[in-house]
Amino acid sequence: MKKLKIATTQYGLTDIHSEEQFWAGISTKIKEAAEEGSAMVVFPEYMTAHLLSVEPSMLHEEACDYLDQRTEQYIRFFKQQSQERGIAILAGTHICRGVEEEEYENKAFLFFPDGRVETQSKVHLTPEEQIRWPLVAGDALNVFDTEWGKMAILTCYDIEFPELARAAALRGAQLILCPSYTDSKHGYYRVRHCCQARAIENQIFVVLSGLVGALSEDRPQVDQGYCQAGVFTPCDIPFEADGVLQAGEVNANMTVFVEVDYHQLRENRERGAVAPFYDRRPEFYELG
Template sequence: MKNLTIATTQYGLTDIQSEEQFWTGITAKIRDASEKGAAIIVFPEYVTAHLLSLEHTMLHDEACHFLDHRTEQYVQFFQRQSREWNIAILAGTHICKAEKDHEYVNKAFLFFPDGRIETQSKLHLTPEEQIRWPLAAGDELNVFETEWGNMAILTCYDIEFPELARVAALRGAELILCPSYTDSTHGYYRVRHCCQARAIENQLFVVLSGLVGSLSEDRPQVDQGYSQAGVFTPCDTPFAADGILIVGELGDDMTVIAEVDFHKLRENRERGTVAPFYDRRPELYEQEHRKTFS
């Protein structure tokens, strides 16, 4: 299995004057990551909502309509960038209509240089996403194969549900990508600590990306972000004791890059001090589950 050099962004919310400035800024981050040897770059949840800062303040349903009408442009842009810079791009998440119906979803898109696209709709919606937007939750977890191994995408709130990461791990995922948007310290640390917990209990890598900074004018959908992007590992040999491979500088608009060594992950699973992924007792859990709900 090949090692993976991965870039993850702390994307800065700043005042922009045009859509061109937005796309140019994205391009610069992709180019920089590619030139530094990254094979994947991860952008945060709601990254295209930055475009709302160019418009008058909208209601949530108006914002959904505005963003959905840029879906074709969004897809074509990132397909072109992925091919041009020979880098896989998790292009954050984008609000668009679901394929099956007319409801809006918060969907992550992962673009590959050969034109392939993997997607994942957010499966657990926050109260704001359910009530104020409102959005529809996804209904299927996509665990997909890559040249580096199996991966899954758990968007922000999704990482707070251990069942999802466990299912992904049981289906062979060794890396979880977590694009997020948190606008407070409470939200950030919920997501951050859950990323690290999922890495520990499933003995895999978790990559976190987020929005940082703020806009000068309030936008009810996205106006400020608090995050510290990072790549996390199990808290066991051969990794660092704190389970941190790399993290960014809190609040800075920046990209951090790390090499993910899957051979070390296999070593951890085979010879680690503990083996929480293998020492599970499914029969015991099912027995206690039946007791609880009988």
């Protein structure tokens, strides 16, 4: 397996005045990541909801329809950026129509330079997404091959469910991408600590990205974010004791650059002080 240099973003919610300004800002971040030698850049959950700030405030269903109308442009833009820059792009998540015409999904898209696109609909919807948003939950876990090894995408709340990450790891995933949107310290640390727990339990890498900053005018869907993006590892040799490979500055609009070495992950699985991925005893975990 190769080493993988990842750029994971703390994407700043700032006032923008046009859709062109939004796309130009994304293009700049992708260009920066590619010029730094990154093979993959990771953007956060609900990133395209930033576009809502250029329109009058909407109800959630209106917002879903507005974002869905930009799905073709979203796919076309990121495919072109990935191919032109030669970089894989997890383009955050985007609200788009589901199988049924009246349903919407919160879906992550991962674009590869060769034109391939992997997707993952959010499996666990938060109470707000279930009650206020007209969203439906995803019903399948996509574990996909890359040149660096198998990966999976667990969006924000999904990382809080150990069974989902374990299912990905059992199917061979050694890296989980976690695009997130948390608007408070409470939400952020739930996701952050669960990212680290999933890395420890499954002896894998977990990459976290999130929204930061705030808009000057309230939008009921996305108006402020709290995050410290980073890449997390098992808390065991050969990694650092705190399991933090790299992390950004809290709430700064920035990109975190980090290289993950799969040889170190293999060393951890073979010679670590503990082996929670291998020492599990599932026969004792059955619910009575």
